[in-house]
Amino acid sequence: MQLNKMSPEEKQKQKQNMMVMITLGLLIAIAFVTSMNTGFIRLSPLDTLRTLFGGGTAKEELILFDFRLPRIVISILIGAGLAVSGCVMQGMSRNALADPGILGINAGAGLVVLMFVAFYPSTGAAPVFMLPVLAWIGAGLTAALIFSLSYKRHRGLMPTRLLLTGVAVAAGISAATIVLTLRISPDKYQFVATWMAGSIWGTNWKFVLALLPFIAILLPFVFYKARTMNVLNLGETTATGLGARVSREQIILLAAAVGLAGSCVAVSGGIGFVGLIGPHVARRLVGPKHQALLPASALVGSLMVIVADMLGRLILQPSEIPAGIIVAIIGAPYFLYLLARSRA
Template sequence: MAMAAKTPASRHFRLWLGLSLVLLAAMFYIHLRTGFNHLSDEVLWQVLLGRGTEAQNLTVFDFRMVRSVLAVLIGSGLAMAGSIFQTISRNELASPSLLGVNAGAGLLVMLLIDQKSLDASLGFWEIPVAAVLGGTMAALAIYGLAYKKGRTLSPYTLVLTGISLTAGIHALQMLLVVRLDPQKFHVVNAWIIGSISGNTWAHVWTLLPVVLVLGLLLWSRSQDLNLLSLTDETAIGLGLPLNRARFLYLMVAVVLAACCVAIGGNIGFVGLICPHIARRLAGADFFRLLPLTAILGALLVLSADWVARVIIAPDEMLLGIVVSLIGAPYFLYILVRTGK
């Protein structure tokens, strides 16, 4: 860690942290201004200071701000989960989707919607609970298949098992899609691609403690996460119970990602590219890496949702499409760079 402190990334950490916070605050304000009904800066500030009309308050606080806050929470949660997955698997291309979290969540949500009659409305908790259960079960299945008693869990075996099981889950999803009627398919399609429109403050208050508590827990265990980045022999020699630590932090990351996916849908690439960028800016020390990763994730999802709302206005694109358009080229860049 003493060597890491001398790197340029560590020396400029405060600069990058401050700059990213300024950009996030600016993007949050721009996001609040954007919508079907245009609000000037003067009107928006009046509303934020409590002097708006009832209609203006409804527009800003109950529609736009809910979406803005959820974008921040989902982006930061997915990014932090991605950083843990990349550390445990020792793979820069790892993300929540790699260990089946997104696929498992999507499969259980599709089964739930498929079993519901068209006349029955889904309860507030049904899709989030199904998504968390599906993501957790998929990750546990992958861990169980990769784990061999009496041996140290191999990150490479974990990755290969995750890729295989995720592919199988996607095949089951395709079989379910063809039997869905058009109305159910529209609901499933929006969730699978990823969208945060139509949510309420109840979703915010549900997700906020999860992201905050689990994020602080991971940050407080930065030393353990740093040890997980080392070779197995070094980590064990420094006193880390390797298999137990990998399982514990894997489950924390799975729950964190699954809760974000439960409310925002299957938003990809956030957990892949944000930890990668943060690592290049802040270095590998999790005490610095994790906060910057969270801020970059929030900035990415907030910016992508703003683009989704303005690019074909007055209509809007689904958030997941915009994130994929940003993330796919960066994924190829990482692939080419790591292959050299």
């Protein structure tokens, strides 16, 4: 039996992609270590290393293990989840501007989470583990509305209609969110305002455990579907001719993308543009094939969020700038750049 061999160009491209992945992984590792040393109370690298191996003081262990490490882990998880979700949506809709934040899916997830936080009296363990599920419900209902309004029977998903519908739905949900904030107590209003700005508010290990199952299940599943996404990108007619069940695969991949975005929003607040920028940067680094594009998007998204959160804690000490604002400072101009290119 003769095996198919890769061409020299394919081998070279595979090596280049592997080097890109390794480089991104090293950058995340550097950001991870730097973030452990960053904060209002500084820990030197030596203090951090000593504390990691059980030799730190009670105060140092509290700072590192109870405050910083959960926040860093959550930043990595939500960066990967949001970026891969955006990559799937861009591939599904064949729209370079598709993103769970711009399309209003994040807003739908956030509205349900805020309703729960605003009206649920307890802050015990059970509500924490319910948040990703509630966010998935809100994101799913929003996505179903947007995609049903953007889908035509004989034309499939219409990219321009999808973007405009998403923006309109997001505006409506934002208005409902503002009305909600007017009816809650002042102390909860402060939390809602911070959450809407994109603050990583779930900063303990319970939130990590609540988010981890969604990321651990959905990310490998989406990676497994990389070849299917390559086929779907050829267009519905060609994909059908190649034997793909287009409608079924679109629904499955959309559900996975919504699950990733919704669960991340439950603990990260309204962080936008990660799902937009991450896939675009990854595409420039490794090309359009999803076997490399999806994991590269996850790595770029994780790097973006962990660096944004670190800068937010560093710039205006002892105050913090929400990570969503740092990402938006970069993302808004990049979105305008993409919008200008799409008109060209």
